[in-house]
Amino acid sequence: MHALHTLDVALGERSYPIWIGPGLLDDAPRWTTALRGRHVLVVTNETIAPLYLSRVTRALGERLHASVILPDGESFKTLENCGVVLDALARLKANRDACVIALGGGVIGDLAGFAAACWMRGIDFLQIPTTLLAQVDSSVGGKTGVNLPAGKNLVGAFHQPRAVLIDTQTLDTLPPREYRSGLAEVVKYGAIGDPDFFTWLEANATALLARETGVVAEAIARSCLHKAGVVARDEREDGERALLNFGHTFGHALETVSGYGSLLHGEAVAIGMVLAARLSADLERAPAADAERLEHLLRALELPTDLPGGTSADDLLSLMRLDKKNLSGRLRLILWRGIGHADIVPDVPEAMIRAVLSAEAMAPG
Ligand SMILES: NC(=O)c1ccc[n+]([C@@H]2O[C@H](COP(=O)([O-])OP(=O)(O)OC[C@H]3O[C@@H](n4cnc5c(N)ncnc54)[C@H](O)[C@@H]3O)[C@@H](O)[C@H]2O)c1
Ligand SMILES: O=C(O)C(=O)C[C@@H](O)[C@H](O)[C@H](O)COP(=O)(O)O
Numbered sequence: 001m002h003a004l005h006t007l008d009v010a011l012g013e014r015s016y017p018i019w020i021g022p023g024l025l026d027d028a029p030r031w032t033t034a035l036r037g038r039h040v041l042v043v044t045n046e047t048i049a050p051l052y053l054s055r056v057t058r059a060l061g062e063r064l065h066a067s068v069i070l071p072d073g074e075s076f077k078t079l080e081n082c083g084v085v086l087d088a089l090a091r092l093k094a095n096r097d098a099c100v101i102a103l104g105g106g107v108i109g110d111l112a113g114f115a116a117a118c119w120m121r122g123i124d125f126l127q128i129p130t131t132l133l134a135q136v137d138s139s140v141g142g143k144t145g146v147n148l149p150a151g152k153n154l155v156g157a158f159h160q161p162r163a164v165l166i167d168t169q170t171l172d173t174l175p176p177r178e179y180r181s182g183l184a185e186v187v188k189y190g191a192i193g194d195p196d197f198f199t200w201l202e203a204n205a206t207a208l209l210a211r212e213t214g215v216v217a218e219a220i221a222r223s224c225l226h227k228a229g230v231v232a233r234d235e236r237e238d239g240e241r242a243l244l245n246f247g248h249t250f251g252h253a254l255e256t257v258s259g260y261g262s263l264l265h266g267e268a269v270a271i272g273m274v275l276a277a278r279l280s281a282d283l284e285r286a287p288a289a290d291a292e293r294l295e296h297l298l299r300a301l302e303l304p305t306d307l308p309g310g311t312s313a314d315d316l317l318s319l320m321r322l323d324k325k326n327l328s329g330r331l332r333l334i335l336w337r338g339i340g341h342a343d344i345v346p347d348v349p350e351a352m353i354r355a356v357l358s359a360e361a362m363a364p365g
């Protein structure tokens, strides 16, 4: 057993706790303090509901509550399903002191959080993340939203949760591929800002893959600490927060061309980080050896590092032009100076991006 760990996302009056520990779902006296009013809507999906929903609803006691159980998958992170959640809030007659509980991975967290941001112009929400990816990244920081066919997360709002409850035992039921997908975002924190953490990840790759409890708990806590710090300093991505998008300009384009189906978010980010590192080396901003070290760590964690066969550079570039970091039609990418140091780089020549995509598409295996 590992102790409860509490972190804080410091945002003045809107500060909130991140509770991390095993079995926290059953610690209702702690997490129900985040619920202010009578009405509670739990949003989850058809995979998670049979595993964890009853433990959440049991804790709600006398409150007026209802649940929305969505179909499972990235392709359901849509405006239409946001509407399904809003309709459920209407049926519940939820007032402005109601709370939406997001019980699930990043898809549920982003969508339920966006519905909470929209209902009556913004009500509380509580994040109960059940994937590694959601525990280390998406549940913290208040980026909520949905996809459009034209691109990832193109519609959304910044809306912070009231609290984040990370029950590390929920990872026991998470499929291996989903678990590995979360490791990509963990590697990201080391890659962009914490060389010591990167070295720690290299040393603990086998233990992480084997899901050794203490090592996983430490990876979660260090990731949340990094993200909470960035969010506290730059909540709305006016500067530093954009670094958390390392690998995402490529990654989001890959997810979109794959039709939000074949590649998981973390897998797309892993490939995207390798592309960003190689591009940085091509631009002589970073040592090529660091790109190789990143690739090596991702491979050790059994994550993909190559573009899927048949990916069109033109299709990816066209999607990258709609990335939210771009300004006045100009691409802005997150590149790096090597392990632990990332930068926002405007005006990266498209020919260089095309070259890295084409070299990658032609590489063997
Ligand atoms: N808001 C942010 O800051 C942020 C950050 C990173 C990613 N994201 C978004 O998060 C999404 C990806 O999140 P994800 O990787 O959690 O994917 P996901 O939400 O699709 O969950 C992955 C899979 O695991 C299943 N699952 C969840 N918890 C489980 C459990 N405990 N046991 C068994 N199965 C379980 C889900 O049903 C799903 O099939 C993407 O849409 C991405 O854009 C958002
Ligand atoms: O919290 C952030 O800021 C991030 O960029 C975290 C990313 O891992 C995450 O995938 C996020 O949803 C991407 O944001 P977007 O602004 O590019 O949609």
Ligand SMILES: [Zn+2]
Pocket: 137, 185, 248, 265, 269
């Ligand atoms: Zn991400």
